Amino acid sequence: MTPFASDQWVLMALVFLLGLLIGMYFAAGTGWKRRYQEEAARADGLQAENSRLRSEAREMESLRHAAAKSAGRQPASEPPPAEPTL
Numbered sequence: 001m002t003p004f005a006s007d008q009w010v011l012m013a014l015v016f017l018l019g020l021l022i023g024m025y026f027a028a029g030t031g032w033k034r035r036y037q038e039e040a041a042r043a044d045g046l047q048a049e050n051s052r053l054r055s056e057a058r059e060m061e062s063l064r065h066a067a068a069k070s071a072g073r074q075p076a077s078e079p080p081p082a083e084p085t086l
Helices: 006-027 032-070
Strands: none
Touching: none
16 A cells, blocks of 8 residues: 655645534534533433432431431431432
């Protein structure tokens, strides 16, 4: 296989840049701002839901320990629930 000449490298770079420009043109449609806002609102909703679930899990854990204490036995030591990843 013969190595590329310098003019071929320049041509490949120009084709690459043209592809980037065309891709950015097609990706920059009119709805990107709306989609971004929807995604940000969805992420905020998921964060609120996660914090609500964590607080409910802490409350359930404290109730479980209180019930075990009132029954006179040692509460079972369970590992805390794993943090959900987004």
